[in-house]
Amino acid sequence: MAKPQFDPVFLHARREALYILGLFVFCFAWAMGVYLVDGYYPRGDIPAEIALVFGMPRWVFWGILAPWLFCIGSTVWFVFFFMKDDDLGEADGDKVNG
Amino acid sequence: MTLLFASTGGNSGALIVFCLYMLAVFAMAALSHRVLARRKFLSEYFLGSRSLGVWAFALTFAATSASGGSFMGFPAVVYGHGWVVALWIGSYMVVPILVMGLLGKRINQLSRKTGAITLPDLLRDRFESAPLGGLATFLLVFFVTINLVGQFKAGSVILQALLHDVPQYQAAVGRFGELLRGVPWLASQEVSPGPLLCLLGFGVGVIVYTTYGGFRAVVWTDVLQGVVMIGGVVIMLPLAIYYAGGLAGATRDMADQTPPREVTLRVARSATGDTESNHDILPSGTWLQIAATDDQPRRLFRTSARGHFADGTHGQLVRTSADSKDETRFDIPAYEITTAKQIDQIKVSPHLLDHNVTAVGRGKRYAFGAGERNTYVTGPGPSLADEAGFLPLSLAMSFFLMWTFSGAGQPGNMVRQMAFKDSRTLRYGILTLCFYYSLIYFPLVVIFCCARVILPGWEIDPDRIMPEMAKTLTSSAGFPWLAGLLVAAPFAAVMSTVDSFLLMSSSGVVRDIYQRNINPAASEKTIKRLTYIVTLAIGSAAMFAAINPPKYLQQIIIFTGSGLSTSFLVPVALSLYWPRFNRAGAISSMLAGFVSYTSLYAVGFAQSGYEQMQPLQLGNFHPFVIGAIVSLSTAITVTLLTRPPEEHLTRKFFYKP
Numbered sequence: 130m131a132k133p134q135f136d137p138v139f140l141h142a143r144r145e146a147l148y149i150l151g152l153f154v155f156c157f158a159w160a161m162g163v164y165l166v167d168g169y170y171p172r173g174d175i176p177a178e179i180a181l182v183f184g185m186p187r188w189v190f191w192g193i194l195a196p197w198l199f200c201i202g203s204t205v206w207f208v209f210f211f212m213k214d215d216d217l218g219e220a221d222g223d224k225v226n227g
Numbered sequence: 228m229t230l231l232f233a234s235t236g237g238n239s240g241a242l243i244v245f246c247l248y249m250l251a252v253f254a255m256a257a258l259s260h261r262v263l264a265r266r267k268f269l270s271e272y273f274l275g276s277r278s279l280g281v282w283a284f285a286l287t288f289a290a291t292s293a294s295g296g297s298f299m300g301f302p303a304v305v306y307g308h309g310w311v312v313a314l315w316i317g318s319y320m321v322v323p324i325l326v327m328g329l330l331g332k333r334i335n336q337l338s339r340k341t342g343a344i345t346l347p348d349l350l351r352d353r354f355e356s357a358p359l360g361g362l363a364t365f366l367l368v369f370f371v372t373i374n375l376v377g378q379f380k381a382g383s384v385i386l387q388a389l390l391h392d393v394p395q396y397q398a399a400v401g402r403f404g405e406l407l408r409g410v411p412w413l414a415s416q417e418v419s420p421g422p423l424l425c426l427l428g429f430g431v432g433v434i435v436y437t438t439y440g441g442f443r444a445v446v447w448t449d450v451l452q453g454v455v456m457i458g459g460v461v462i463m464l465p466l467a468i469y470y471a472g473g474l475a476g477a478t479r480d481m482a483d484q485t486p487p488r489e490v491t492l493r494v495a496r497s498a499t500g501d502t503e504s505n506h507d508i509l510p511s512g513t514w515l516q517i518a519a520t521d522d523q524p525r526r527l528f529r530t531s532a533r534g535h536f537a538d539g540t541h542g543q544l545v546r547t548s549a550d551s552k553d554e555t556r557f558d559i560p561a562y563e564i565t566t567a568k569q570i571d572q573i574k575v576s577p578h579l580l581d582h583n584v585t586a587v588g589r590g591k592r593y594a595f596g597a598g599e600r601n602t603y604v605t606g607p608g609p610s611l612a613d614e615a616g617f618l619p620l621s622l623a624m625s626f627f628l629m630w631t632f633s634g635a636g637q638p639g640n641m642v643r644q645m646a647f648k649d650s651r652t653l654r655y656g657i658l659t660l661c662f663y664y665s666l667i668y669f670p671l672v673v674i675f676c677c678a679r680v681i682l683p684g685w686e687i688d689p690d691r692i693m694p695e696m697a698k699t700l701t702s703s704a705g706f707p708w709l710a711g712l713l714v715a716a717p718f719a720a721v722m723s724t725v726d727s728f729l730l731m732s733s734s735g736v737v738r739d740i741y742q743r744n745i746n747p748a749a750s751e752k753t754i755k756r757l758t759y760i761v762t763l764a765i766g767s768a769a770m771f772a773a774i775n776p777p778k779y780l781q782q783i784i785i786f787t788g789s790g791l792s793t794s795f796l797v798p799v800a801l802s803l804y805w806p807r808f809n810r811a812g813a814i815s816s817m818l819a820g821f822v823s824y825t826s827l828y829a830v831g832f833a834q835s836g837y838e839q840m841q842p843l844q845l846g847n848f849h850p851f852v853i854g855a856i857v858s859l860s861t862a863i864t865v866t867l868l869t870r871p872p873e874e875h876l877t878r879k880f881f882y883k884p
Contacts, residue, residue, distance in 0.1 A: 133882040142332040143804055149328050153321050157627055160317050164623060168314070169606040171619060173595070179482055179604050184474025185673075186310050186604045193313045197320040197669065204324045204661040212657075214650045215332065218339040220270075220277055 141213040148211060152203055156196045163192025244711030245718075248455065249432065252722070255447040256440030263441055268755050269742075272441035273344050273734040274646050279446065284647045285659035286453035287446040288327065290723035291639050293456060293667065298720040300381075302696070303689035305675035308610070308617040309481055309603030312672055315618055318627040319668040323660035326634040331644040331653050333803035337880060338645040345731075346638045346795070347739040349645070353802050353880065354810035354872070357744070362814060363795070364739040366821055367638055370791045371732045375769035377783035378725045381690075382429035383422055383773070385718045388694030390425070400424055418774055426773055429721075434766035437726040438759055442646070445726040452719030457666055459697070459712060464670045466700040471677035480568070480680045481603040487562040487686050488597070489611070490590030492528055495556040495583040509534040512687060515561065515584050516575045527564045527573055528584070531687035534559040558587060562686050565598070569683045603679065615847070625849035633789045633851055636796025639727050729769075733762040786828060786842075793824040793854035797862050805866075806881045812866030820858030824850050 168188030182190035266276050279287070305312040334349070341352035347367060351360030390396040404420035436444060471477035492515060509515075511533050519525040534557050563586070564570055595616040596602035596609030603609065606623070607616025618626075634640060647653055678685070678696045685692045701709040737758045742749055749757075798817045801808040827850035831842035842850045871877075 133878065136881055136883050138332065138336050139804075139881055142336075145332070146329050146804065149321075149325050153325055153631060156321050157318075157624075160314060160320075160627065161620070161624060164314055164606055165620060168311070169620060171607055171616060173599055173602075175599060175601040175605050177600070179478075179601050181475055181478055184476075184478055185313075186478060188605070189310055189313050193317045193320075194669065197317070197665065200320040200324070201661055201665060204657060207324060207328070208654045208658045212328070212650075212654050214654070215336075217332070217336045217650055220339045220342050 138215045138217065141215055145207075145212050148207060152200070152207075156200055159196045159199075160192050163188055168192060244708055245715055248451075248711075248715045248719075251451060252432075252448045253436055255451065256436035256444040259440040259443035259447060262443055268751050268758075269738060270344055271443065272755075272758060273730060273738065274642070275442045275446055277339070277646050277648065279643070279647045279652065281652050281655040281659060283446050283450055284643065284652055285656040285663065287449035287723075287727075288640060288643050288656065289660055289663050289667075290449035290453040290456065290720065291643065291727045292326075292634060292637070293720045293723075298381075298456070298693055300690065301671060302675040302678070302693040305672050306678055306685060306692045307689050308608040309679065310478070310672070310676060311606045311608035311618050313669070314606065314623055315626050316630065316668050316672065318630045319664050322631050322634050323664050324657055325631045326637075326640055327644070327653065327657045327660060329635050330641065330800060330803055331647075331656075332650055334641055334644040334799070335647060335650075335653070337803065340879065343645065345734045345738050346641050346645075346799070347735060348743070349641075350798065350802065350813065351739075351743070353876075354813055355876065356810040356814070359810055359814050359817075360739055360743065362817060364735045366794045366817070367791070368732050368735045370787045370794075371638075371728045371735075372765060372769055374783070374787035374791075375725060375728050375732070375766070376772045377787070378721050378728065379426060379430055379770050379773035382433070382718065382721045382725065383426035384690055385694055385721065386425035386429050387421055388691055388698070423774060426770065429718075430766065430770035430773070433722050433725050434729070434763060434770070437729050437766070438762040442730055445723070445730060446646075448726065449723045452723040453663070455712065455715050455719045457663060459715070460667050460670050460674070462709065462712070463674050463697065463700055466704055467674040467677040467681070467696070470700065470703055471680040474673065474677075477677045477680045478604055481676060482601050483568060484566045484603050484679065485598050485600065486593040486596050486602065486609040486611075487564055487684070488590045488592050490528065490561055490563045491558050491587040492530070492561045493556055493558050493585045493587050494534060495585075509559070509579075512684075513579065514573060514575045514684070515579060515582070517584050517586070518580075525570060526586070527570045527575075528561040528586075529564065529684035529687055530559050530561045532560050562684060563590060564684060566683075573683065612841075619847055621847035622844070622849065625847075625852050628855075629789055629849055629851045632796055632855065633792040636792025636799070636855075637788065638791055638795055639724075639731060641795070641799065642727075642731060725766075729762060729766050732765045733758060736761045736765070789849070789851035789854075790821070790824055790828075793820040793851050793858060796820075796855060797858040801862055801866075806877050807866060807871055808862070809866050809869055809872040811869040812862045815865040816858045816862030819861035820854045823857040824854035827853060 166188075168186065180187040183194075185194070263271055270276055301312075301316070304315065308315075337343070337353060338349050341349060343349035343352055347360045347363035350363050351357060400421045403424050407418070407420055407423070436448070440447075468474050468477070472480070494509065494515070509530060511530055513530045513534075515528045515530065517523075517526040517528075564573070591611075592598075593609050593611050594614045595607065599609075607618045607620075610617040644653075647656065674696070675692065678692055682692065682695060682699060685695065698707075698710045701707055737754065741757060742754060746753075794817050797820060798813045801816070802813060827845070828842045831844070831850075834843065835841040844850070845853055
């Protein structure tokens with residue numbers, strides 16, 4: 130008997146899940162990195178002047194809004210070019226009554 | 228309803244918008260009830276016959292996750308801590324793709340393969356294990372019902388803000404208060420009639436349309452609510468920036484702000500004034516001052532409770548001996564404003580200047596950020612209780628992990644992933660949700676940073692900042708009727724969460740407990756009747772529990788929301804992606820997640836007191852992160868130590884037929 134083959138829906142879903150996890154790790158590192166370097170003053174040693182970009186603190190712009198825009202771009206790419214359309218099957222009815 | 232329409236006050240336009248909205252919601256429930264009559268009852272009532280299209284799918288997702296927490300608690304958090312909250316919520320940049328995309332396709336496929344209608348149903352069939360199904364049902368009903376309590380409270384708070392200066396409402400509250408005096412249990416709980424009336428109004432409305440219309444009604448109203456929510460944010464954003472003097476101006480003002488101080492004030496009647504001119508009642512939120520003297524500048528305060536001279540039940544009359552009270556003086560909690568610009572600008576009503584105000588004791592400073600400039604525009608942000616500040620790095624990481632993975636692990640979201648029509652719907656759903664969340668969450672941070680500048684002193688009751696801001700912005704702009712739409716936004720958010728949680732809870736009882744364990748042969752008629760009764764009963768129980776809930780809504784929502792995901796995320800994710808995963812692994816990881824999570828909260832409550840609701844944060848990490856790690860390691864260890872799953876299960880769910 131031939132070796133059984135994995136369901137392609139499973140394989141596609143797994144590949145897409147890995148892309149998503151990768152994107153998460155990247156954005157996580159980006160946001161935390163900027164916070165640590167430019168926005169975080171745990172001992173209260175805040176500089177007298179905080180730089181602004183587009184009216185928000187610089188660390189908010191570079192650490193949150195910028196990766197946010199990057200995420201929107203990656204999501205668009207994922208939806209149109211990466212994620213596969215699969216046949217998810219039909220429900221075989223109500224289990225107990227059926 | 229007629230009472231509301233009859234309003235002639237300044238808010239009548241707002242009330243009409245709001246009532247029209249409610250009518251639309253009920254119309255949708257009626258329509259979906261008609262669809263219900265034509266389809267197979269259970270899968271239509273709880274899953275909309277697996278036929279959700281893109282808009283319905285994306286917006287029901289968005290509306291359900293945007294709970295009372297997002298529109299009441301979240302603005303309160305931004306208001307209380309400033310710009311650092313942008314990072315607290317920052318992971319919403321990846322939430323749409325992660326929450327829908329990580330598990331969506333496989334959950335949908337497996338639920339079709341098994342015919343599952345609920346999440347416990349799916350787990351039970353995936354492992355052919357009744358105990359696993361039972362455990363999942365128990366956890367689901369437990370957490371969801373607790374969460375409902377918080378949501379009901381939010382609904383009541385919003386209705387109060389909308390109605391509190393409408394004369395007809397005040398009259399109704401008066402009459403209702405007289406009725407309540409006859410109910411001993413309520414009298415002992417010190418319940419005020421206003422909040423209770425609002426709670427009942429909100430609760431009965433939601434329970435009725437959810438029970439009557441089922442899942443399809445919930446999804447349709449979610450779509451309407453989703454549109455209202457984004458409409459609210461899009462309208463408020465430019466108004467908020469404009470009235471705060473531009474975003475840069477608002478940020479600079481925030482940079483100058485320093486956190487207020489909690490104090491107790493002693494207010495005494497002026498010796499000369501008669502009773503009338505002394506205004507016996509000081510509502511919560513009254514501004515008071517201690518006038519400048521030669522050696523001390525003016526001090527400005529805002530009261531956070533109602534004070535009343537002649538009536539000992541409100542405010543705290545000063546005791547002169549063990550059994551007598553001084554009716555000319557009372558003590559009242561308040562916040563002292565410490566920002567120079569605000570102290571200069573805010574005026575106290577002239578009739579209150581006669582009162583003799585003194586501060587009792589030195590008051591309580593913020594544990595982090597007191598007296599610091601720039602604390603509202605940097606991390607970790609000011610905190611009243613925590614010396615490490617609002618968002619130390621480890622907590623920032625925790626929240627980034629939590630909003631995303633906790634969202635992915637939410638059973639409410641998983642149920643919706645069982646209901647979309649095809650994988651194309653999923654793809655476009657992700658895209659829609661991505662734009663939708665981006666237009667909601669970051670703008671909300673901006674709006675409520677501006678609120679710090681526009682409406683100072685709301686530390687007294689931060690949960691009310693959203694409705695207050697809506698009213699202030701729209702009346703300043705000359706469109707008071709728009710407040711109806713804006714207030715409907717958080718109201719919509721709460722409704723759409725309550726309705727879907729209510730259904731999850733009742734589907735757990737009807738499908739997973741009754742139909743699958745007690746009476747598998749039950750007729751459709753019996754199931755139908757039971758479903759209506761159970762939905763009604765759970766909703767009513769949660770509504771009554773909300774009569775006297777803890778103060779911090781956001782804490783309740785975080786407790787139950789992430790509690791659900793701690794229990795469900797790992798078992799569900801591994802059951803979709805790991806062929807070797809077996810039932811022992813699934814049961815033990817679910818239990819391990821639940822037990823570790825709730826024990827961190829239990830220990831934390833015991834240490835910090837019930838009012839604070841602070842969980843124990845090992846290494847400063849949120850209990851969700853610890854719980855998920857415990858759950859994952861238990862899953863892997865137990866699975867590898869026990870026998871592999873039966874071959875027919877692996878074949879059915881992982882291989883080509």
